[in-house]
Amino acid sequence: MVDYFFLHVLSFAIWVPVLAGLVVLATGNDNKPDTTRWLALLGSIVSFLVTIPLYTHFNFAEGGFQFQEFSRWIPAFNIHYQLGADGIAVPLILLTSFTTVIVIISAWEVIEKRVAQYMASFLIMSGLMIGVFSALDAILYYVFWEAMLIPMFLIIGIWGGPNRVYATVKFFLYTLLGSLLMLVAFIYLYFQTGSFDIADYYKLQIPLNVQVLIFLAFFAAFAVKIPMWPVHTWLPDAHVEAPTGGSVVLAAIALKLGGYSFLRFAMPIAPDAAHSLSGFMIALSLIAIVYIALVALVQKDMKKLIAYSSISHMGFVTLGFFIFNNLGLEGAIVQMVSHGFISAAMFLSVGVLYDRVHSRQIESYGGVANTMPVFAAFAVLFAMANSGLPGTSGFVGEFMVILGAIQVNFWFAFLASLTLIFGAAYTLWMVKRVFYGEVANEKVAALKDLNKREFLILALLALLVLALGVYPQPLTDMTNATVTQLLSQLAQSKLPAGLPSGL
Amino acid sequence: MENIRYDLITALPEIVIVCMAMFILLADLFLKPSNRITIYVLAQVTLLTAAYLTVSTHAQGVGYAFSGTFVDDAMADVLKLMIYLGTSLIFVYSRQYLQLRNMFRGEFYALVLFSVVGMMIMVSGQHMLTLYIGLELLSLSLYALVALDRDNAKATEAAMKYFVLGALASGLLLYGMSMIYGMTGSLNIADINHALNTDGNIQSVLVLGLVFIVAGLAFKLGAVPFQMWLPDVYEGSPTAVTILISSVPKLAAFALVIRLLVQGLGVHSLVVEWQQMLVIMAVLSIFIGNVTAIAQTNLKRMLAYSTISHVGFVLLGLMSASINGFNSAMFYIASYVFMTLAGFGMILLLSRKGFEADKLDDLKGLNQRSPWHAFLMLIVMFSMAGVPPTLGFYAKFSVLQAALQAGFLWVVVFAVLMAVVGAFYYLRIIKLMYFDEPLDHHPIQAPMDMRIVLGFNALGLLAIGIMPQSLMELCLYAIGKSLN
Numbered sequence: 009m010v011d012y013f014f015l016h017v018l019s020f021a022i023w024v025p026v027l028a029g030l031v032v033l034a035t036g037n038d039n040k041p042d043t044t045r046w047l048a049l050l051g052s053i054v055s056f057l058v059t060i061p062l063y064t065h066f067n068f069a070e071g072g073f074q075f076q077e078f079s080r081w082i083p084a085f086n087i088h089y090q091l092g093a094d095g096i097a098v099p100l101i102l103l104t105s106f107t108t109v110i111v112i113i114s115a116w117e118v119i120e121k122r123v124a125q126y127m128a129s130f131l132i133m134s135g136l137m138i139g140v141f142s143a144l145d146a147i148l149y150y151v152f153w154e155a156m157l158i159p160m161f162l163i164i165g166i167w168g169g170p171n172r173v174y175a176t177v178k179f180f181l182y183t184l185l186g187s188l189l190m191l192v193a194f195i196y197l198y199f200q201t202g203s204f205d206i207a208d209y210y211k212l213q214i215p216l217n218v219q220v221l222i223f224l225a226f227f228a229a230f231a232v233k234i235p236m237w238p239v240h241t242w243l244p245d246a247h248v249e250a251p252t253g254g255s256v257v258l259a260a261i262a263l264k265l266g267g268y269s270f271l272r273f274a275m276p277i278a279p280d281a282a283h284s285l286s287g288f289m290i291a292l293s294l295i296a297i298v299y300i301a302l303v304a305l306v307q308k309d310m311k312k313l314i315a316y317s318s319i320s321h322m323g324f325v326t327l328g329f330f331i332f333n334n335l336g337l338e339g340a341i342v343q344m345v346s347h348g349f350i351s352a353a354m355f356l357s358v359g360v361l362y363d364r365v366h367s368r369q370i371e372s373y374g375g376v377a378n379t380m381p382v383f384a385a386f387a388v389l390f391a392m393a394n395s396g397l398p399g400t401s402g403f404v405g406e407f408m409v410i411l412g413a414i415q416v417n418f419w420f421a422f423l424a425s426l427t428l429i430f431g432a433a434y435t436l437w438m439v440k441r442v443f444y445g446e447v448a449n450e451k452v453a454a455l456k457d458l459n460k461r462e463f464l465i466l467a468l469l470a471l472l473v474l475a476l477g478v479y480p481q482p483l484t485d486m487t488n489a490t491v492t493q494l495l496s497q498l499a500q501s502k503l504p505a506g507l508p509s510g511l
Numbered sequence: 512m513e514n515i516r517y518d519l520i521t522a523l524p525e526i527v528i529v530c531m532a533m534f535i536l537l538a539d540l541f542l543k544p545s546n547r548i549t550i551y552v553l554a555q556v557t558l559l560t561a562a563y564l565t566v567s568t569h570a571q572g573v574g575y576a577f578s579g580t581f582v583d584d585a586m587a588d589v590l591k592l593m594i595y596l597g598t599s600l601i602f603v604y605s606r607q608y609l610q611l612r613n614m615f616r617g618e619f620y621a622l623v624l625f626s627v628v629g630m631m632i633m634v635s636g637q638h639m640l641t642l643y644i645g646l647e648l649l650s651l652s653l654y655a656l657v658a659l660d661r662d663n664a665k666a667t668e669a670a671m672k673y674f675v676l677g678a679l680a681s682g683l684l685l686y687g688m689s690m691i692y693g694m695t696g697s698l699n700i701a702d703i704n705h706a707l708n709t710d711g712n713i714q715s716v717l718v719l720g721l722v723f724i725v726a727g728l729a730f731k732l733g734a735v736p737f738q739m740w741l742p743d744v745y746e747g748s749p750t751a752v753t754i755l756i757s758s759v760p761k762l763a764a765f766a767l768v769i770r771l772l773v774q775g776l777g778v779h780s781l782v783v784e785w786q787q788m789l790v791i792m793a794v795l796s797i798f799i800g801n802v803t804a805i806a807q808t809n810l811k812r813m814l815a816y817s818t819i820s821h822v823g824f825v826l827l828g829l830m831s832a833s834i835n836g837f838n839s840a841m842f843y844i845a846s847y848v849f850m851t852l853a854g855f856g857m858i859l860l861l862s863r864k865g866f867e868a869d870k871l872d873d874l875k876g877l878n879q880r881s882p883w884h885a886f887l888m889l890i891v892m893f894s895m896a897g898v899p900p901t902l903g904f905y906a907k908f909s910v911l912q913a914a915l916q917a918g919f920l921w922v923v924v925f926a927v928l929m930a931v932v933g934a935f936y937y938l939r940i941i942k943l944m945y946f947d948e949p950l951d952h953h954p955i956q957a958p959m960d961m962r963i964v965l966g967f968n969a970l971g972l973l974a975i976g977i978m979p980q981s982l983m984e985l986c987l988y989a990i991g992k993s994l995n
Contacts, residue, residue, distance in 0.1 A: 084984060084987060147908075151899040154898055154899045155898070162945060165941075173942055177939075181934060181935060184934055192920075192924060192927060195908075195912045196915065199916060
């Protein structure tokens with residue numbers, strides 16, 4: 009039994025939360041929401057525990073896929089149920105299962121209508137996202153990738169704000185459009201290799217013009233998800249309308265799916281296209297970092313501000329990918345994980361205020377620190393982390409990417425480091441307006457400080473943000489071997505021998 | 512003597528159903544209205560018997576009966592089994608609807624069984640006239656069924672429209688057949704193919720005949736530009752008949768396409784011709800079907816346009832003109848049939864006396880009225896939209912890969928973009944069910960058997976979506992054994 013578990017850790021990581029979600033859905037009773045909540049919490053904790061062996065049993069020296077599983081699924085198309093995780097996937101899987109626990113706790117008394125459906129959606133989505141991170145078969149990956157849209161669509165649509173229908177339909181259609189183009193690319197690769205195995209795709213020699221088309225098809229899917237400028241417009245809408253838990257999962261994990269997929273598919277399958285389009289990708293990343301940060305500066309809605317800040321921070325991730333060096337790539341991965349914690353914490357903080365005052369507008373607040381001192385301390389910490397203060401996790405990733413960029417081109421690094429100014433400007437200015445000054449109105453005067461549940465989740469996240477900021481080594485140790493291997497893979501041309509590269 | 516015996520055994524399922532249909536018609540006269548449930552049971556038993564006979568006479572090879580005009584191959588048997596299953600589901604879903612509208616009579620069951628025989632003959636026809644007779648038997652039964660609710664003006668209008676346009680299409684088909692006959696000297700599918708193969712010269716009359724045949728087929732399938740009848744007929748017919756028109760006959764139409772275009776006119780120089788026609792029809796169907804569906808407020812009408820777009824996807828598989836393509840088209844059409852059955856089944860389930868539940872707004876807030884049924888409809892809608900892990904995804908996946916293999920990259924990209932447009936109106940249904948407040952607070956009344964069967968039908972879309980291998984292999988087996 010124990011052996012069986014260790015041979016199928018990834019399957020357990022995927023299916024335990026899905027199963028827990030189905031159980032919650034089936035036993036859910038809106039008249040007894042507490043039972044449902046405890047059951048969901050239990051499910052999420054068990055789901056988190058089954059992912060722990062991914063860290064404890066991880067071989068740090070190995071750069072390839074570990075915990076591999078293989079069984080036949082659809083022989084007619086040579087599609088297999090094939091799982092595996094490397095040093096990039098494992099941190100993201102752990103992030104996913106951890107965030108799910110946080111989200112379940114954060115929804116405790118906030119969500120009152122259709123509790124079972126809410127909790128089940130998050131549990132099922134958690135399993136599906138872990139599936140995306142661990143699938144080694146393109147169709148299996150695609151199924152998880154698309155299936156996770158369904159719970160997210162429902163979460164925003166049922167529990168979201170006033171404009172939720174517009175936001176959720178836009179989110180779904182944007183993502184679907186990109187994904188279907190990716191599917192066409194997968195089918196093309198299938199005809200070239202005769203399978204949907206990612207490892208076969210890695211070995212395939214492809215002429216440059218085809219590589220560019222494949223890369224663009226992947227780009228359509230992943231750039232939307234990350235999201236990169238100019239296909240980011242769904243994100244602020246989705247974030248603003250989503251319930252707190254939905255925003256947390258979107259920012260902390262869903263965006264990482266796009267980043268991860270660039271590393272898993274677009275770059276290693278079409279490395280020559282990635283190199284030749286790197287200027288384009290870097291330009292888009294820098295626009296996101298600088299321009300979107302400026303957009304964030306003028307936002308009046310706190311959630312919208314954090315959404316734009318997310319896009320700007322994800323710009324660092326794509327910048328780190330496309331400068332093709334060790335520091336940049338590793339920094340990008342650290343940035344993904346760190347952004348997972350920070351954005352989750354920021355959205356939860358907004359959630360804390362929203363639950364009390366029912367407004368996300370900055371102007372509705374002022375002087376919150378007078379009535380909620382403990383909460384203000386947390387919020388300031390997270391704001392500092394979001395603006396990249398040394399000692400917090402936000403600093404590590406951005407600093408590494410900037411160091412990596414300076415090796416390539418001084419101006420890349422210069423433009424990217426502008427974000428340290430802009431990031432501080434928009435985050436701290438928001439904090440100032442919300443938390444400091446005179447108590448703005450009666451609602452703020454009547455605020456009660458954090459309850460135990462809110463304290464627990466914010467304290468957990470604060471701990472992680474500081475821990476990763478002071479001692480990022482466990483994470484970088486994990487990614488190191490994989491990043492080295494990936495970079496050597498990216499350095500090899502996959503153009504067919506004997507053909508001029510322009511063909 | 513031996514021949515006659517073989518002929519009769521091969522056509523035994525058809526013979527049994529015809530006899531039973533006539534018996535039902537007769538028995539209906541002697542039954543008290545309170546005992547009419549017997550007829551329902553008889554009809555179901557008939558289908559079950561036919562299924563048993565089809566399975567037990569299933570042979571590995573290809574058998575010809577009635578002097579080569581009737582064929583018994585794997586494709587015919589598999590399609591027939593799907594037709595029985597689909598029809599049986601229709602009987603379950605429609606019973607309460609018919610009872611509440613005073614249409615629960617022998618005629619309905621007899622006509623449906625006659626249409627089933629028509630479909631079976633289309634599936635097994637190996638001669639242009641046999642195919643034509645099957646088609647007419649199916650069509651005439653359907654015309655009568657649409658008008659079954661005599662006093663309903665809308666239904667009568669739909670029946671007229673269907674009849675006039677259907678007759679025109681049959682005429683086109685016949686005209687095309689006569690030209691093919693003139694050029695090849697035979698009406699037998701195998702002989703036509705043989706004649707075309709030996710005489711390498713393809714004359715323009717032959718191509719003209721092909722155009723008429725393709726037009727007639729397109730009408731029966733409901734492909735653009737021959738789709739005009741579809742929305743009106745879907746909307747005007749009683750839902751218990753719409754569910755029939757929209758589902759199982761498409762299986763027979765698929766078989767008709769395979770028999771005529773692939774087995775009969777499937778020589779290279781003609782394939783190139785019909786491939787071009789199918790490409791245009793596929794692209795137009797996908798485009799017009801998806802775009803027009805967005806503007807609909809009537810659920811049946813919306814599903815009609817959705818059917819047109821699904822037909823476009825089937826054509827995408829057929830136009831690939833390869834075993835892979837036909838296989839994927841068959842997989843698609845089988846998936847489509849069971850998705851449609853579940854979709855219309857849900858409309859039938861939500862309807863009650865004096866309430867058709869065929870407006871989009873009637874679905875509002877279904878999740879609050881019955882989370883279970885909303886969930887089932889959610890699966891159906893995502894399956895129609897082609898979102899994994901539902902069956903509809905693999906259907907789209909398999910036709911797209913077939914078309915891509917045949918080299919139609921840009922057609923595939925176009926179809927993919929249109930699938931996103933299509934997703935919009937399916938999402939709207941989900942939006943109505945999950946995000947809106949209910950307008951209608953009546954409790955859902957439906958017999959237990961219908962709830963259970965519909966549950967299996969909809970969950971089946973999910974289950975086969977997770978494990979699609981069995982259905983894929985079934986289609987592969989059917990096509991692989993029948994087409995070489």
